[in-house]
Amino acid sequence: MFKAILIEKTVDGSNDHYQATLKDVEESQLPAGEVVVDVHYSTLNYKDGLAITGSGPIVRSFPMVPGIDFSGVVSTSSNPKFAAGNRVLLNGWGFGEKAWGGLAQKVSIDAQYLTPVPAAISLKDSMIIGTAGYTAMLAIIALEKNGLTPDKGTVLVTGANGGVGSFAISLLARLGYQVAASTGRPEEAEYLTQLGACEIVDRNLLSEPGKPLQKERWAAAIDSVGSHTLANVCASIKESGTVAACGMAQGMDFPASVAPFILRNITLAGINSVTRSAEERQVAWARLAELVDPSLLASISQEITLDETIEAAHRLMKGQIRGRVVVKIQD
Known part of the structure; x- marks a missing residue:
């Protein structure tokens, strides 16, 4: 079992009921993928706020785990590009919209969507930087x-x-x-x-x-x-x-x-950040590793837990949050 925010929709007569809850999910429910990642950090972005609160038609299928980005450590991999212990991150590609995203303790994903985390950046800092x-x-x-x-x-x-x-x-x-x-x-x-x-x-x-x-x-x-x-x-x-x-x-x-x-x-x-090539992503992340001042990251971010994410999404949509919200996934 692992914890995840799950967005579900039920139909009652002519009305759709849309709800996001934090749940225990069986690992057997993970989508098929070449790489299983133990997620350490995710974030709360505007798209995630739309998805969790139901404020916009972001989610394409149900049930859905939101979270357009995450960073973590590879647990298992059937693709030679990545091995157990590798630090990886994901930005975009429609995760959290069309495929299960990063607001969960585990993610199963194909290798083509993953980017190595530059050595100079911590897993947490990679998510403070994140898709934003x-x-x-x-x-x-x-x-x-x-x-x-x-x-x-x-x-x-x-x-x-x-x-x-x-x-x-x-x-x-x-x-x-x-x-x-x-x-x-x-x-x-x-x-x-x-x-x-x-x-x-x-x-x-x-x-x-x-x-x-x-x-x-x-x-x-x-x-x-x-x-x-x-x-x-x-x-x-x-x-x-x-x-x-x-x-x-x-x-x-x-x-x-x-x-x-x-x-x-x-x-x-x-600027479409969602479907950029692996080469463009690596160039951007290499520049970020050179330019980002680690001492600045704390001043433009706040850390919350997975338990606090749904409530924070509602505050985000009301314009009550400044800068980056990093979600600590692992206890």
Whole structure:
């Protein structure tokens, strides 16, 4: 037996009942996979919050174990790429949505989805970084590929208090960039400054409908908000700048104009962290191993237990959680 958060749906007449509970699960219920991993840490991400609370149509089949990422130690493996005792992690690939995820003490998974944990990173720190830090790194790599360098000007980060935003600010600052942080929580200005932000931007200045072409303010941006915010960000990017879009917290719509793309030659780079190749993942994690300051990780994270995860998911969806939430899986 092992403990796992299990999301189940029952049909009573015309009504669906959707519930997440912490349960003891028989190991025989584990999906078939080449590698069995003893999970040490997972995280609580926005997608996990949607899945656990039923706030969005994230879960594709039932019952489902949520958790879009995890880190742990290989218990058994039938694939020569991994052996018992190897430290591994997972980000994305639809786990926690289409296949059982990491909010459980054990995971059974095919080797192609696993990434070795860099030697310089602990299992816990790999999850403080998690999908959020990995996504932020992919966004920065995309900006760099489009020619961004620190001398080009300030980089805007929206959704600054979230996991992706927090990491984007700290990583950009470590790379020598001037960073502007957009937030709707002015009381968090000190926190964002400690991460490396040199300017705080009121979220309300970006979240409402705006002009299709606005004053050039930022050399580039990393946006995890979408909707009007992304449209206004694009309208305010300097000539030949790039926006890396990696989230849709405000909405999936993009009520924008082609004007900044044609008249200012800007680029909108989509960041899909879910299905990146093994090579891209390893490059991103190698960069993270070099750049992440371990002393910073504690300040942008909090640790909870598996028992506390469902309640924390409800607080996450109410906007009551800052930074990264790491879930300690093993007792």
